[in-house]
Amino acid sequence: MQVNAVAINQLTFAWPGPGTWRLSIEKLQIRRGEQVFIKGPSGSGKSTLLSILAGITAVRDGEVWVGNHPLHRLSASQRDHLRANSIGFVFQQLNLIPYLNLLDNVLLPVHFAGHSLHDYKTRAAELLGRLDIAQDLFHRPASQLSVGQQQRVAIARALIGKPALLIADEPTSALDADNRDAFLKLLLEQSKAVQTTVLFVSHDDALKQHFPRVLSMQTDQGNVTTCL
Numbered sequence: 001m002q003v004n005a006v007a008i009n010q011l012t013f014a015w016p017g018p019g020t021w022r023l024s025i026e027k028l029q030i031r032r033g034e035q036v037f038i039k040g041p042s043g044s045g046k047s048t049l050l051s052i053l054a055g056i057t058a059v060r061d062g063e064v065w066v067g068n069h070p071l072h073r074l075s076a077s078q079r080d081h082l083r084a085n086s087i088g089f090v091f092q093q094l095n096l097i098p099y100l101n102l103l104d105n106v107l108l109p110v111h112f113a114g115h116s117l118h119d120y121k122t123r124a125a126e127l128l129g130r131l132d133i134a135q136d137l138f139h140r141p142a143s144q145l146s147v148g149q150q151q152r153v154a155i156a157r158a159l160i161g162k163p164a165l166l167i168a169d170e171p172t173s174a175l176d177a178d179n180r181d182a183f184l185k186l187l188l189e190q191s192k193a194v195q196t197t198v199l200f201v202s203h204d205d206a207l208k209q210h211f212p213r214v215l216s217m218q219t220d221q222g223n224v225t226t227c228l
């Protein structure tokens with residue numbers, strides 16, 4: 001049976017507090033291996049949706065599945081476990097640890113997931129090689145890398161555990177057009193190589209041409225966002 005990478009049914013979400021904004025998604029299915037561009041104006045709920053899918057924000061109304069894991073039924077610690085084992089992240093601030101060397105940065109998610117680092121060292125080196133990072137850089141602190149190299153290390157780090165899902169939140173917004181396209185190409189190629197489903201959020205409409213599927217977050221006059 002084909003299991004979706006993401007399935008949402010009858011989800012309604014509101015942040016606690018006085019705000020009127022709501023997220024309402026009746027049905028959304030993303031197949032394994034799909035590469036999806038998520039767009040929407042500021043405040044439309046893109047980060048909220050990613051936070052729900054990453055299991056950081058809990059849902060009470062509706063169903064949210066990541067693979068065959070029902071996030072709506074999991075405890076906070078079960079969601080932490082799922083996040084550490086099944087989800088990779090790339091953000092605009094690449095969040096490399098400047099004083100750790102490049103290999104150790106790539107291996108961080110393995111460490112957090114509680115796996116043996118030894119088992120992943122070869123894979124980290126292979127991944128960095130595919131991303132065109134020379135071996136003599138592996139033991140340099142991340143702070144000594146160029147921005148382009150840091151981006152490639154961030155891709156390697158996000159994919160080291162072959163996560164089911166890669167969440168990319170505005171990772172290209174600080175880049176010029178050439179760097180942006182190169183980064184995106186590598187991210188999509190390498191995700192495909194490990195069959196990771198990609199959810200890529202950006203304000204930049206020009207990027208949607210790189211993605212087979214586009215989801216649009218739209219907010220109506222009643223301040224309710226849905227995802228089409």
Ligand SMILES: Nc1ncnc2c1ncn2[C@@H]1O[C@H](COP(=O)(O)OP(=O)(O)OP(=O)(O)O)[C@@H](O)[C@H]1O
Nearest residue numbers: 015016017021040041042043044045046047048049
């Ligand atoms: N932690 C929070 N607590 C309360 N309200 C929040 C919180 N985070 C976001 N919101 C509100 O939820 C709504 C959706 O915000 P969200 O950050 O998800 O939008 P976004 O599309 O990611 O915006 P941007 O593109 O500016 O990052 C907004 O009305 C915002 O003010």
